[in-house]
Amino acid sequence: MDGHRDIEALIGLMARLPGLGPRxxxxxxxxxxxxxxxxxxxxxxLMSDVxxxxxxxxNCGNLSxxxxxxxxxxxxxxxxxxxxxxxxADLWAMERAQVFSGRYHVLGGTLSPLDDIGPDDLxxxxxxxxxxxxxxxxxxxxxxxxxxxxxxxxxxARELAPTGVTVSSLAQGxxxxxxxxxxxxxxxxxxxxxxxxx
Amino acid sequence: MDGHRDIEALIGLMARLPGLGPRxxxxxxxxxxxxxxxxxxxxxxLMSDVxxxxxxxxNCGNLSxxxxxxxxxxxxxxxxxxxxxxxxADLWAMERAQVFSGRYHVLGGTLSPLDDIGPDDLxxxxxxxxxxxxxxxxxxxxxxxxxxxxxxxxxxARELAPTGVTVSSLAQGxxxxxxxxxxxxxxxxxxxxxxxxx
Ligand SMILES: [Zn+2]
Ligand SMILES: [Zn+2]
Numbered sequence: 001m002d003g004h005r006d007i008e009a010l011i012g013l014m015a016r017l018p019g020l021g022p023r024x025x026x027x028x029x030x031x032x033x034x035x036x037x038x039x040x041x042x043x044x045x046l047m048s049d050v051x052x053x054x055x056x057x058x059n060c061g062n063l064s065x066x067x068x069x070x071x072x073x074x075x076x077x078x079x080x081x082x083x084x085x086x087x088x089a090d091l092w093a094m095e096r097a098q099v100f101s102g103r104y105h106v107l108g109g110t111l112s113p114l115d116d117i118g119p120d121d122l123x124x125x126x127x128x129x130x131x132x133x134x135x136x137x138x139x140x141x142x143x144x145x146x147x148x149x150x151x152x153x154x155x156x157a158r159e160l161a162p163t164g165v166t167v168s169s170l171a172q173g174x175x176x177x178x179x180x181x182x183x184x185x186x187x188x189x190x191x192x193x194x195x196x197x198x
Numbered sequence: 199m200d201g202h203r204d205i206e207a208l209i210g211l212m213a214r215l216p217g218l219g220p221r222x223x224x225x226x227x228x229x230x231x232x233x234x235x236x237x238x239x240x241x242x243x244l245m246s247d248v249x250x251x252x253x254x255x256x257n258c259g260n261l262s263x264x265x266x267x268x269x270x271x272x273x274x275x276x277x278x279x280x281x282x283x284x285x286x287a288d289l290w291a292m293e294r295a296q297v298f299s300g301r302y303h304v305l306g307g308t309l310s311p312l313d314d315i316g317p318d319d320l321x322x323x324x325x326x327x328x329x330x331x332x333x334x335x336x337x338x339x340x341x342x343x344x345x346x347x348x349x350x351x352x353x354x355a356r357e358l359a360p361t362g363v364t365v366s367s368l369a370q371g372x373x374x375x376x377x378x379x380x381x382x383x384x385x386x387x388x389x390x391x392x393x394x395x396x
Contacts, residue, residue: 004268006251010244013237018229019222027379028215030287032245033252033261039211040252044245046208047230051238053204054231063231070202089228181225 007033059130061106061123063088077103080137082130084156086110086144089181094142097185099192102140105130110148111155122152124159131163140195141169144179168195205231257328259304259321261286275301278335280328282354284308284342288378292340295383297390300338303328308346309353320350322357329361338393339367342377366393 007029015025032040056062057069064070071077081102085091091104107122119125130136139160143149157167170191183191205227213223230238254260255267262268269275279300283289289302305320317323328334337358341347355365368389378386 006244006248010241010248013241013244016237017226019218019226024217026290027287028217029248030261030290031216033248034286036249036252039214040245040249043208043211044242044249046204046211047238047242047245050204050208050227050231051234051242054234054238063228088232089225092224092228 059126060104061088061108062091062104071103077101078134080135081140082127082134082136082138083140083142084127085142086149086152087181090142090144093181093183094188097188099185099189100140103134105139107143107152110143110146110152112148119155119159124156127156128159128163131160131165136165138166138168140192141167142192143169146179171195257324258302259286259306260289260302269301275299276332278333279338280325280332280334280336281338281340282325283340283378284347284350285379288340288342291379291381292386295386297383297387298338301332303337305341305350308341308344308350310346317353317357322354325354326358326361329358329363334363336364336366338390339365340378340390341367344377369393 011022011025011029014020014028015022017025020028032043053065054063055065055067057064057072058067059072060069062069062071066073079102081100082105083091083094083100083102084105084107085094086107086109088106091106094100094104105123105127107124109117109122111117111119111122127139131139139156141153141156143153153169160167171193209220209223209227212218212226213220215223218226230241251263252261253263253265255262255270256265257270258267260267260269264271277300279298280303281289281292281298281300282303282305283292284305284307286304289304292298292302303321303325305322307315307320309315309317309320325337329337337354339351339354341351351367358365369391381389
């Protein structure tokens with residue numbers, strides 16, 4: 001092979017993507033080199049564009065191209081409900097299912113004393129501030145049905161109790177041990193509509 | 199989500215890579231957006247660099263950053279042997295196994311009357327020219343052990359017969375129906391060393 005160094009580096013970076021290993025990364029790079037104009041160069045351009053513009057919404061933690069994301073900027077989404085998720089992937093899953101019309105709060109993880117992840121790291125104080133600032137009536141906890149997710153859910157509910165806001169959580173339509181990002185739209189819809197007081 | 203159009207386009211292009219589907223492409227893009235500086239931007243840069251420099255070696259059909267690839271440019275590789283492969287992926291597989299020290303000839307496919315792929319499309323006349331031009335003594339056919347691969351091997355052998363060059367093919371260490379790019383180095387080494395007259 002030729003142009004070796006760049007191509008090997010490219011394969012190495014591709015191999016770090018979730019779902020790709022060294023062999024599939026090699027095949028992907030070879031595929032791209034054969035589709036230079038229709039895939040490789042457009043991909044390079046889009047990655048560069050997205051990379052230069054992407055940041056984190058200062059209000060909710062969603063990925064955004066401005067300081068405040070489209071959802072937080074939209075008056076239509078100000079319906080008094082905020083859906084608390086662990087990760088942007090979960091927010092994407094909810095948006096794909098088109099079952100929720102309020103705003104989000106992305107924690108960016110779960111509480112984990114071992115990993116030194118505390119309430120401040122998860123923007124929980126910011127969530128409490130938003131209740132008054134945005135006149136929120138209901139906080140819907142849409143955390144993963146894992147031990148860490150549920151521990152975090154209990155912590156958030158306890159922290160929000162003094163504010164008097166209604167705290168609910170997704171119904172047990174979410175399979176035990178399951179992760180939101182893998183659910184089909186129907187399951188997400190059912191879990192949302194039968195949410196119960198936390 | 200925000201910055202929607204570019205991100206959706208990026209997911210769409212990623213989903214066209216072999217080994218990725220829509221869901222894994224979404225996860226890969228989200229992963230990249232979180233690793234903006236360490237992965238997304240370097241990947242964009244490398245793709246752009248490789249995309250601007252990659253071309254096809256005019257002599258052998260290998261991918262290259264110049265008109266003639268490193269292998270064809272190297273006097274060390276001028277040992278009188280040429281290994282004929284269907285695809286650059288197969289050339290990479292041979293090079294990874296480090297079992298061959300001659301040059302290559304990449305056909306870019308197999309003969310296929312249905313798909314209108316004939317000898318000229320596979321650079322077979324160019325291969326015949328190389329025998330005199332490079333003083334080749336042996337042509338090693340390293341084509342896939344598929345019906346199309348073996349049909350093409352027979353055609354190449356017949357075309358080269360008048361030149362008097364020795365034509366050999368990889369030994370039947372290659373599993374029937376198997377593809378070179380999936381074999382381990384040991385199998386490739388055994389198949390090469392026990393190659394037999396064609
Ligand atoms: Zn936001
Ligand atoms: Zn070459």
